[in-house]
Amino acid sequence: MSLLLSLRLCVVARTESRLAGSLLLPSPQPWHKFHAGPQLSSSSKELLMKLRRRTGFSFVNCKKALETCDGDLKQAEIWLHKQAQKEGWSKAAKLHGRKTKEGLIGLLQEENTAVLVEVNCETDFVSRNLKFQQLVQQVALGTMLHCQSIKDQLSTYSKGFLNSSELSGLPAGPDREGCLKDHLALAIGKLGENMTLKRAAWVKVPSGFYIGSYVHGAMHSPSLHNLVLGKYGALVICETSEQQVNLQDLGRRLGQHVVGMAPLSVGSLDDEPGGEAETKMLAQPYLLDPSITLGQYVQPQGVSVVDFVRFECGESEEAVEAE
Numbered sequence: 569m570s571l572l573l574s575l576r577l578c579v580v581a582r583t584e585s586r587l588a589g590s591l592l593l594p595s596p597q598p599w600h601k602f603h604a605g606p607q608l609s610s611s612s613k614e615l616l617m618k619l620r621r622r623t624g625f626s627f628v629n630c631k632k633a634l635e636t637c638d639g640d641l642k643q644a645e646i647w648l649h650k651q652a653q654k655e656g657w658s659k660a661a662k663l664h665g666r667k668t669k670e671g672l673i674g675l676l677q678e679e680n681t682a683v684l685v686e687v688n689c690e691t692d693f694v695s696r697n698l699k700f701q702q703l704v705q706q707v708a709l710g711t712m713l714h715c716q717s718i719k720d721q722l723s724t725y726s727k728g729f730l731n732s733s734e735l736s737g738l739p740a741g742p743d744r745e746g747c748l749k750d751h752l753a754l755a756i757g758k759l760g761e762n763m764t765l766k767r768a769a770w771v772k773v774p775s776g777f778y779i780g781s782y783v784h785g786a787m788h789s790p791s792l793h794n795l796v797l798g799k800y801g802a803l804v805i806c807e808t809s810e811q812q813v814n815l816q817d818l819g820r821r822l823g824q825h826v827v828g829m830a831p832l833s834v835g836s837l838d839d840e841p842g843g844e845a846e847t848k849m850l851a852q853p854y855l856l857d858p859s860i861t862l863g864q865y866v867q868p869q870g871v872s873v874v875d876f877v878r879f880e881c882g883e884s885e886e887a888v889e890a891e
């Protein structure tokens with residue numbers, strides 16, 4: 569299942585259970601609505617986005633493919649690949665790097681701090697092993713301690729990244745001996761696979777700010793306390809002007825948007841609303857309601873998005889550098 573589709577389904581399921589049957593979902597609209605005018609129906613839009621995520625080709629080409637194939641997703645994908653070969657469309661037009669490595673993203677959040685880490689291994693099989701997950705936990709705890717040891721800047725948020733070699737040298741955690749690289753070596757020895765402490769990000773905020781977070785494909789292991797593991801993760805730093813009651817829910821939705829829409833910058837509320845290819849977060853169509861922009865979704869709630877971090881497990885070096 570594509571990332572966007574599974575993100576939407578999980579939100580629909582939540583909404584449905586909350587409204588307990590009082591909401592009737594509209595039945596899917598027929599594809600011919602797509603041709604009817606400039607305004608795409610939401611089902612056509614969803615199909616388009618799905619094709620884009622799946623193939624990485626441009627909005628225009630995906631639209632052309634769906635039109636040519638009368639809305640048949642499978643045929644459209646085949647058509648796109650044929651055209652790409654024929655016309656030599658460059659691979660550089662791909663949305664983001666393909667997965668080259670397995671592993672996990674780990675999220676650890678406390679009151680005013682949050683960390684996101686990536687640890688890689690060779691196979692998905694090993695990433696499901698508790699010993700590997702405990703290594704991710706050590707990395708997350710070590711990063712959290714590092715973040716907490718940095719002197720507070722009381723007026724605004726702070727954000728930092730740690731690369732592989734910086735992570736290797738961090739102390740492992742409050743009740744563990746040694747550095748993270750010792751724990752890495754132990755895990756490699758126990759599990760017999762090569763592993764990398766790929767990277768970490770940390771965020772710390774003063775009052776008046778909030779860190780929204782989301783992990784996609786989340787698994788929760790009771791023995792790992794509040795560590796959340798998955799294949800994608802996002803932190804969204806918000807500034808809030810008023811006392812907010814629903815920040816947790818809003819923060820989660822913003823994180824989902826960042827995971828699904830992969831923005832490259834925040835942008836500003838003055839930006840023109842962009843299309844599917846938009847990379848400025850506030851001008852992007854909002855993941856859960858593409859008829860408005862993300863900016864139009866957050867502004868009325870008295871919240872400003874000021875920064876974000878997005879990790880995708882195994883994303884290529886080029887994609888990381890582009891950010």
Ligand SMILES: *[C@@H]1O[C@H](CO)[C@@H](O)[C@H](O)[C@H]1NC(C)=O
Binds near residue numbers: 731732733
């Ligand atoms: C990691 O970051 C440190 C400090 O910024 C830098 O000196 C080092 O070259 C980096 N290492 C790698 C492998 O990028």
Ligand SMILES: *[C@@H]1O[C@H](CO)[C@@H](O)[C@H](O)[C@H]1NC(C)=O
Binds near residue numbers: 762763764
């Ligand atoms: C393990 O992976 C790292 C990072 O990709 C690499 O530098 C190292 O050579 C690998 N080690 C082995 C034993 O393959």
